[in-house]
Amino acid sequence: MLSKRNKEVLFNPLSKDNPVLVQILGICSTLAVTVKLEPAIVMGLSVITVMAFSNVIISLIRKTIPTTIRIIVQLVVVAALVIVVQQFLVAYDYDVSLQLNVFIGLIITNCILMGRLEAFALNNKPWPSFLDGVGNGLGYMLILVIVAFFRELLGSGTLLGYQVIPQWCYDHGYMDNGMMILPPMALITVACIIWVQRARNKDLQEQA
Amino acid sequence: MEELNIFIKSIFIDNMIFAYFLGMCSFLAVSKNVKTALGLGIAVTFMLVVTIPINYLLDKYVLQAGALTWLSPTLADVDLSFLGLIMFIAVIASGTQLVEMAVEKFSPSLYASLGIFLPLIAVNCAILGGALFMQQKSFDSAWTATVYGAGSGIGWLLAIVGLAAIREKIAYSNIPAPLRGVGITFIITGLMGIAFMSFMGIKLG
Numbered sequence: 001m002l003s004k005r006n007k008e009v010l011f012n013p014l015s016k017d018n019p020v021l022v023q024i025l026g027i028c029s030t031l032a033v034t035v036k037l038e039p040a041i042v043m044g045l046s047v048i049t050v051m052a053f054s055n056v057i058i059s060l061i062r063k064t065i066p067t068t069i070r071i072i073v074q075l076v077v078v079a080a081l082v083i084v085v086q087q088f089l090v091a092y093d094y095d096v097s098l099q100l101n102v103f104i105g106l107i108i109t110n111c112i113l114m115g116r117l118e119a120f121a122l123n124n125k126p127w128p129s130f131l132d133g134v135g136n137g138l139g140y141m142l143i144l145v146i147v148a149f150f151r152e153l154l155g156s157g158t159l160l161g162y163q164v165i166p167q168w169c170y171d172h173g174y175m176d177n178g179m180m181i182l183p184p185m186a187l188i189t190v191a192c193i194i195w196v197q198r199a200r201n202k203d204l205q206e207q208a
Numbered sequence: 209m210e211e212l213n214i215f216i217k218s219i220f221i222d223n224m225i226f227a228y229f230l231g232m233c234s235f236l237a238v239s240k241n242v243k244t245a246l247g248l249g250i251a252v253t254f255m256l257v258v259t260i261p262i263n264y265l266l267d268k269y270v271l272q273a274g275a276l277t278w279l280s281p282t283l284a285d286v287d288l289s290f291l292g293l294i295m296f297i298a299v300i301a302s303g304t305q306l307v308e309m310a311v312e313k314f315s316p317s318l319y320a321s322l323g324i325f326l327p328l329i330a331v332n333c334a335i336l337g338g339a340l341f342m343q344q345k346s347f348d349s350a351w352t353a354t355v356y357g358a359g360s361g362i363g364w365l366l367a368i369v370g371l372a373a374i375r376e377k378i379a380y381s382n383i384p385a386p387l388r389g390v391g392i393t394f395i396i397t398g399l400m401g402i403a404f405m406s407f408m409g410i411k412l413g
Contacts, residue, residue: 024233024236024237024390025233026233027229027232027233027236028228028229028230028231028232028233028333028337029229031229031232032228032229071301072298072301072302072305075297075298075301076294076297076298079293079294079297080294082293083290083291083293083294086290086293087290105292105293105336105340106230106333106336106337106340108293108297108336109297109332109333109335109336109337110333111233182401182402182405183226183227183228183229183401184226184397184398184399184400184401184402184405185398186229186398187394187395187397187398187401188394188395188398190394191387191391191392191394191395191398194386194387194390194391194394195384195386195387195391196386197386198385198386198387198391199386205385205386205388
């Protein structure tokens with residue numbers, strides 16, 4: 001079930017081969033849905049689901065897809081899964097689905113999906129492909145949650161909607177940093193995470 | 209006048225990159241020099257101008273609730289809007305394929321210079337995002353939607369050419385090793401975004 005190689009497939013995307021920090025895929029949604037923690041978690045879970053299953057499906061039919069039309073086939077599989085997730089969210093978590101609005105739809109063009117389908121699922125058996133999908137989805141969600149944690153904490157003083165910074169701080173003149181809610185700060189937060197990660201893993205650093 | 213308003217607004221205030229972060233992946237990957245950035249920017253603008261009106265008509269006459277009444281009144285309560293995503297992406301993917309073939313046939317030199325970026329436009333979120341925002345904003349004619357598409361495309365083009373120009377200059381600077389490459393590009397984009405925010409709150413006519 002979990003041979004050594006499968007373990008690497010599952011856990012490497014969490015740090016050394018992180019889809020956001022190292023492969024630079026799926027940036028758009030990382031930045032857009034991280035104002036609050038809750039939508040970030042929902043988005044992460046949706047991406048994990050879509051990725052795991054689209055990887056399995058493409059891997060199952062990988063020998064029958066003609067290479068010339070594979071992009072359209074991949075897009076159709078992903079789009080069908082995204083529609084399922086979208087309808088599920090509208091049915092069970094309407095408020096969050098409103099907050100995420102177009103970004104659930106944009107999972108289709110999330111480059112992590114296309115990237116992993118092209119790079120992994122087209123050449124591997126269904127079970128490793130499933131693990132690869134889950135692993136990369138988790139790596140993506142991890143970054144989403146870290147960024148959303150700092151943005152919600154510093155920007156609104158709350159976590160998951162509960163007030164974390166006590167009222168007396170505000171009484172003594174503490175102010176929420178409105179900058180953190182604005183989109184550009186998401187980019188700078190991700191840059192800081194990249195900085196920390198590359199300072200610890202010297203082999204990831206780029207030569208000037 | 210209203211069109212001009214939408215045009216300016218979609219270039220500066222609702223800029224695809226700095227306000228919505230759409231098309232970020234190719235934005236970061238293809239911005240190493242100004243020439244390719246310009247080529248990709250033009251290709252994206254072109255795709256937006258072509259696909260947004262098609263998707264607008266599709267949305268208005270096929271997908272929306274009751275949109276099929278022009279076929280027969282019995283279809284008045286058919287709502288196909290849940291198929292929106294798959295229709296839009298199909299239009300975009302086939303559009304990309306067509307543009308690719310046309311460019312290859314009529315202008316091989318442009319085709320060679322764009323290379324891999326042409327097919328990649330199909331998964332550029334700026335284009336699908338444009339279609340989804342178009343649906344959300346519910347414009348009142350296909351012409352207005354086209355203007356919106358052109359504005360969004362030009363905004364994207366301006367952003368990527370600007371970033372490419374900065375990155376060409378920054379190649380000579382001494383950046384801390386862990387920030388080289390991707391890290392510093394993120395920070396530059398963030399700072400450019402803050403600069404673009406000065407357009408926010410501008411009310412036109």
